[in-house]
Amino acid sequence: MKNFVISVIAVLFLSLTCQGSIDSFIVNRYRQIVKLIETGNAKELSKLIAYPVKRENPLPDITSAAEFVSYYKILFDKVFKDQLKQYNDNIIFQHNGDYGLVGGGLNGEIWINEKGKIIAINYSSAEEQQLKQALKAKIKKEMHPDVKDWKENRLVARSEKLLIRIDETEKGVRYSCWSKGKKMIDQPDIVLYNGIEEMHGSQGGWSWTFKSGDWTYVVDNVQICGDTEECGLFLRLLLKGQDHSVIKLREIK
The missing domain is CATH 2.40.128 (Lipocalin)
Structure with missing residues (x-):
């Protein structure tokens, strides 16, 4: 739905509570996720996702590992990978049992649950935004x-x-x-x-x-x-x- 994703994240961040320590399993899982994104290992990363992955309307959600692998290069571009270079363990925040990357240039682009599965990817690349605009234009012609x-x-x-x-x-x-x-x-x-x-x-x-x-x-x-x-x-x-x-x-x- 939003995209009001930006609005959702903005409101969400205002209520984030920083924890004194994050479970080592979560820290290690984030290290694994960051490494997989940096190396472009979409197949292994696809195994660490709780589907569906919501995308901004009217873009279709990603509902399977096969769809994720196919969409990977659109999802994670060079701009995001450069942002991810600022990752460190101290920017992991816990909120209502989930864990997001907030700080060091990251603003909740990725969230995982307590099982270490990715539950939200809030980053949208320039290429994805182009796809969104093209789809919006197509839909408007049919309304x-x-x-x-x-x-x-x-x-x-x-x-x-x-x-x-x-x-x-x-x-x-x-x-x-x-x-x-x-x-x-x-x-x-x-x-x-x-x-x-x-x-x-x-x-x-x-x-x-x-x-x-x-x-x-x-x-x-x-x-x-x-x-x-x-x-x-x-x-x-x-x-x-x-x-x-x-x-x-x-x-x-």
Whole structure:
């Protein structure tokens, strides 16, 4: 989703807590990761990743080791490898059980979990940004004129009966919705502007809130929950501030 990745990271860093010491397993794993990137060993590095690797919308996520190896040279360019030369063990930070590289010129470009698996790559090379812009242009040509103008896409999702987009536009955050059977080239059934975008604390998750008369539309991306049924992507409809219905969504970009 973002890309608001930059926004996510900026907020996340504000809440980072530096630990007095980092487990030797994590330190050694980061040394291994840095070495593999420096030497261009994409095949071995692909074994140390918790898939999927999220990419900025509308770029597709990396869902397998084979895709990672194929995409490796786009993902890690010379600019990033030069940044990585500033790595040292003291810039590993722990946050909510995960570990990121923050400091010495690095700003959370890589995060791993307690098992030593890479869970986020927040760096985006110039070549990847070119691919992103080309894909954005292609998608806009396939959209209805009413909604083809947007700066960044936040989300594309489906339910059994709905197709939903959330975009950042010149007029603010926009919600567009098509009913079952329609495509984005068709005129949307609902278009709402002036959405409010909120992050669910430092552990991730987002919500987007839109209003239309007595109705409130909340697209809720819940990443931390006590019950697995409560996690995921939802469209919550409220009438005059009271819960009306909840629709489960599936992110499709």
